[in-house]
Amino acid sequence: MNHKTVKKVVILGGGTAGWMSAAMIKKLIGNAVEIELVESESIGTVGVGEATIPPIKLFNSVLGINEAEFLRETKATIKLAIKFENWKEKGESYYHTFGAAGRSLAFCQFHHLLKSANQLEDDSHLWQYDLNYLLAESGKFAHINSKDPLYEVPYAYHFDAGLYAKFLRKFSEKIGVKRTEGMVKHVKQCQTSGFIESLILQDGQEISGDLFIDCSGFKGLLIQEKLSTGYEDWSHWLQCDRAIAVPSKRFDNTLPYTRSIAHSAGWQWRIPLQHRNGNGLVYSSNHCTDQEAQDLLMSNLDSEAIGDLNSFRFTTGRRRKQWNKNVVSIGLSSGFLEPLESTSIHLIQSAIVRLVHTFPHAGINESLINEFNKQSKIETEQIRDFLILHYHVNQRSDSLFWNDMRTMNIPDSLAHKIEIFKENGRLFRDNNDLFQDSSWLQVMVGQGIYPQDYHPIANNIAPEKLKDMLKQIKTIKKEPIASLPSHDEFLATKMRT
Numbered sequence: 101m102n103h104k105t106v107k108k109v110v111i112l113g114g115g116t117a118g119w120m121s122a123a124m125i126k127k128l129i130g131n132a133v134e135i136e137l138v139e140s141e142s143i144g145t146v147g148v149g150e151a152t153i154p155p156i157k158l159f160n161s162v163l164g165i166n167e168a169e170f171l172r173e174t175k176a177t178i179k180l181a182i183k184f185e186n187w188k189e190k191g192e193s194y195y196h197t198f199g200a201a202g203r204s205l206a207f208c209q210f211h212h213l214l215k216s217a218n219q220l221e222d223d224s225h226l227w228q229y230d231l232n233y234l235l236a237e238s239g240k241f242a243h244i245n246s247k248d249p250l251y252e253v254p255y256a257y258h259f260d261a262g263l264y265a266k267f268l269r270k271f272s273e274k275i276g277v278k279r280t281e282g283m284v285k286h287v288k289q290c291q292t293s294g295f296i297e298s299l300i301l302q303d304g305q306e307i308s309g310d311l312f313i314d315c316s317g318f319k320g321l322l323i324q325e326k327l328s329t330g331y332e333d334w335s336h337w338l339q340c341d342r343a344i345a346v347p348s349k350r351f352d353n354t355l356p357y358t359r360s361i362a363h364s365a366g367w368q369w370r371i372p373l374q375h376r377n378g379n380g381l382v383y384s385s386n387h388c389t390d391q392e393a394q395d396l397l398m399s400n401l402d403s404e405a406i407g408d409l410n411s412f413r414f415t416t417g418r419r420r421k422q423w424n425k426n427v428v429s430i431g432l433s434s435g436f437l438e439p440l441e442s443t444s445i446h447l448i449q450s451a452i453v454r455l456v457h458t459f460p461h462a463g464i465n466e467s468l469i470n471e472f473n474k475q476s477k478i479e480t481e482q483i484r485d486f487l488i489l490h491y492h493v494n495q496r497s498d499s500l501f502w503n504d505m506r507t508m509n510i511p512d513s514l515a516h517k518i519e520i521f522k523e524n525g526r527l528f529r530d531n532n533d534l535f536q537d538s539s540w541l542q543v544m545v546g547q548g549i550y551p552q553d554y555h556p557i558a559n560n561i562a563p564e565k566l567k568d569m570l571k572q573i574k575t576i577k578k579e580p581i582a583s584l585p586s587h588d589e590f591l592a593t594k595m596r597t
């Protein structure tokens with residue numbers, strides 16, 4: 101397709117996507133390529149995106165970032181879970197933690213054992229066996245020094261998005277990424293191949309490259325405005341299309357989890373940072389006016405607002421090809437899935453890793469492009485299904501929105517997943533789905549799907565032995581909690597190191 105060696109990568113955009121791409125690509129293959137990032141301070145970044153999921157730790161560790169420094173510089177806090185409030189029904193809540201309940205035996209997932217025990221008058225629930233849940237509820241956190249998988253506590257961070265981009269900019273410039281300030285006014289394209297040749301800035305500078313990474317935000321300046329790649333619209337399934345956000349004063353006790361509070365036409369996030377809370381409302385404009393949304397958010401802040409309200413409009417979906425010609429779109433330019441499970445920053449991370457794996461150092465060809473696009477399609481569709489699950493399986497009868505969510509048609513892939521769990525209690529992970537069985541399990545059960553059956557393998561354990569085993573796991577899981585510091589004490593210690 102184009103056998104020109106890729107020697108120079110140009111990244112357009114200096115938001116989270118741009119700087120994450122610059123840092124990781126330079127770190128991993130900076131010996132083979134030159135990297136230049138172009139951004140415009142006068143345009144700015146989207147300024148939101150504060151909650152993450154555990155793989156971010158791997159990202160930071162590959163970059164060699166020190167955790168204490170990262171927590172300090174980005175005003176980050178620990179995230180163990182998301183607490184979903186009023187989602188199944190008003191007044192009820194459940195956690196989707198990053199942990200897993202109990203201990204699975206060979207070929208037998210823990211929830212089958214629990215269901216078998218529940219038939220024996222044991223009324224314990226999933227979360228009582230989940231250390232992430234126990235820590236989240238007690239507001240505690242520290243690294244537990246043990247190799248026992250029962251003491252594993254997967255976690256992620258909440259951070260200030262603007263500070264994270266600044267942090268990564270400093271990191272990237274230090275390892276040799278060139279940053280150019282300026283607004284792109286014109287994009288030069290090869291008349292025959294349609295490949296992008298260069299970006300022309302407002303001041304006349306011309307930035308040429310062999311491969312372009314479009315991190316220009318929702319508009320997708322290269323992937324869409326220039327290459328007209330097209331968009332697959334999923335808003336008939338994920339109907340929220342607007343959001344508003346406002347910061348508020350911090351609390352004395354910093355929660356180690358995100359709160360997601362369902363309202364009549366959407367949901368509200370509360371993200372605790374060291375210096376403030378991030379708040380926002382994601383809503384459907386078909387079910388709620390902008391003024392109603394604003395009133396709803398402002399009247400449900402738990403502390404005083406300390407900044408301006410920002411609003412966002414979006415269409416949920418994905419770019420038809422995340423990589424088209426010599427443009428790879430990463431971040432908002434590649435599509436958008438609302439922040440319900442904090443997956444956007446992760447999608448940036450996985451696109452960067454995928455690009456590194458498929459990097460066309462000897463020239464861009466269709467086989468690499470197709471593989472990249474195939475993987476990104478599967479990944480995004482799986483996350484899409486997981487998000488739809490939260491909305492679709494609800495028992496709320498208080499608004500048209502929740503009724504519409506419950507009665508809408510859903511993708512066949514999701515319908516199958518729900519049915520096989522409901523009827524048989526079985527969960528199967530598809531194609532490296534980002535969300536593992538423990539995640540699907542928590543959200544399905546949390547939203548009110550209680551399986552009718554469990555696998556007979558669970559009956560291989562004699563009832564008394566099973567009861568003892570569960571009791572023992574519960575005790576072991578609780579053991580470390582008493583000696584752990586509070587989340588705030590943990591952060592204070594990190595600030596001092």
Ligand SMILES: Cc1cc2nc3c(=O)[nH]c(=O)nc-3n(C[C@H](O)[C@H](O)[C@H](O)COP(=O)(O)OP(=O)(O)OC[C@H]3O[C@@H](n4cnc5c(N)ncnc54)[C@H](O)[C@@H]3O)c2cc1C
Nearest residue numbers: 113114115116117145146149151284317431432439444445
């Ligand atoms: C309401 C909301 C809440 C969210 N919450 C979360 C969350 O909790 N967790 C999560 O993982 N994700 C979240 N996201 C997504 C997350 O914010 C984004 O994925 C992330 O910030 C990446 O944005 P970006 O870098 O792609 O785009 P942007 O931040 O918009 O950056 C675009 C960059 O392109 C530059 N640019 C654009 N045009 C030009 C031009 N002509 N010339 C030069 N430069 C240009 C801009 O200057 C800017 O630097 C949320 C998104 C929204 C809308």
